[in-house]
Amino acid sequence: MKIAVIGGGAAGYFSAITAANNNDNEVHLFEKTSKVLGKVKISGGGRCNVTNVVFNPVKLSKNYPRGERFLKKAFGRFNGEHTVEWFKERGVKIKAEDDGRMFPETDDSQTIIDCLTAEAKKNNVSLHLSREVLKLSPLEDGRIELSFKDQEEIFDKVIVTVGGLPKKESFDWLKKLGHAIEDPVPSLFTFKINHKPLTKLMGLSVNNAKVRVVGEKKLSEEGPLLITHWGLSGPAILRTSAWGARMLYERNYQFEILVSWYNKKSDQELRVFVADQKVALKKKQIKNNNPFELPQRLWDYIIQRLEIPETKLWLDLSKKELNRIVEVLLADKYQVNGTTKFKEEFVTCGGIALTDVDVKTMESKKVKNLHFAGEVLDIDGITGGFNFQAAWTTGYLSGLS
Structure with a gap:
């Protein structure tokens, strides 16, 4: 034959x-x-x-x-x-x-x-x-x-x-x-995010992050996340793009995502944990005392994003500031403006x-x-x-x- x-x-x-x-x-x-x-x-x-x-x-x-x-x-x-x-x-x-x-x-x-x-x-x-x-x-x-x-x-x-x-x-x-x-x-693509303070952290990765597309409760993925010079990549992003390929295409790749940098505790558990840290680390500066096992550069970025002085002591953090730390760790919001092909994995x-x-x-x-x-x-x-x-x-x- x-x-x-x-x-x-x-x-x-x-x-x-x-x-x-x-x-x-x-x-x-x-x-x-x-x-x-x-x-x-x-x-x-x-x-x-x-x-x-x-x-x-x-x-x-x-x-x-x-x-x-x-x-x-x-x-x-x-x-x-x-x-x-x-x-x-x-x-x-x-x-x-x-x-x-x-x-x-x-x-x-x-x-x-x-x-x-x-x-x-x-x-x-x-x-x-x-x-x-x-x-x-x-x-x-x-x-x-x-x-x-x-x-x-x-x-x-x-x-x-x-x-x-x-x-x-x-x-x-x-x-x-x-x-x-x-x-x-396209499927398996990365998210383009025009936020220079974030993209300055290019090369930094978080082992267990969570990503969710705003307005799509079922479109959420967990796993390693990588910050690049043009936005976010890594398995958590690529999987989100795969499951949402058609929907994200219909949105012309203009949408918002929520990033959980600390994907180990629920909202209530994290609030209790943060309150406990205020007591345990009371006289220590927030910049040099990161209890969340996050890369130091990412922790510095989060402090700056929240406009909290680096020299501020944990004891001096207000209730509002503690709440904002929890919110950013669990649901940091970003606007996605387009895609970038991930040449090693890109599929159709x-x-x-x-x-x-x-x-x-x-x-x-x-x-x-x-x-x-x-x-x-x-x-x-x-x-x-x-x-x-x-x-x-x-x-x-x-x-x-």
Whole structure:
């Protein structure tokens, strides 16, 4: 069987390798650029966040703002446990970190790239670089014709793994074949905040913060938060952007957020704690005595934000000042004015509607012998290795079919 895979990313390679495991198949992998596996290379700061320790299909699927029900069935056949075993069988050991993310033991994404490229070569996958598919035409006999700049070629099956496309028009060639397209919008992005006193703290991180979008009670995430020169980033922000991708897009990325810098106590518990500190630290200056285990630079910023003199003693803090400390620690308000792409994790929400795809084979319900895998589908996960797992799973199922 002659098979074409369109797209040289994680899903493309995994589907091509899986299909080529059957020696009767002749597999061709087409990539329109001169490079492959680009997102694998930069993922996880160059370490490649392969998957996550959440292996249970039901629990795993809950980490996908789009595609949960669809993936729950798919993960029943290929999940993180299978991914780890797949790489292990090929000499690549995967380790787990405290936060659940999983990386190659080498902490080098090139290890994953080398494994995938070697496996593709071993299985005689023919790689065609700088080879763009311009048109896809189903034939009466069930085969599919691909049009390139200089020629046409016919295949028995085609797997589309072109990744997330930023504009809806980019899906026109697939829409013309009868597929419904969910509008693509950014997911996993960082928040641009024009507040210089805050952005001067760039590089500072808080291990356990909480972020909530004002007016959206359910849109709230906890976790590490990073201050950058243009605003806020880190897992807590990225996850908030993923779950709120469509809503935040509709707001044109103009909204307010509440940041809890001290996410260890409830409002009432913190008020009691602060009152106790006034007694315990009574004759000590507030600047040099931070009882909240916050980075010193952040504590200095909060004191300045509250306009409390640095030399003021804890004993001299008024009831109003104590209340303001609690309010800022638990609900510090900021205006977000736009987004900044987080190049290592940026994904697209939207794509081929899942109602048009058979979850067992990833085959199109509109065009026989046409399959999909990866981010071209209306699937996206939160940060933590979940997007790569979706790529491995859909790539495996499409290639297996």
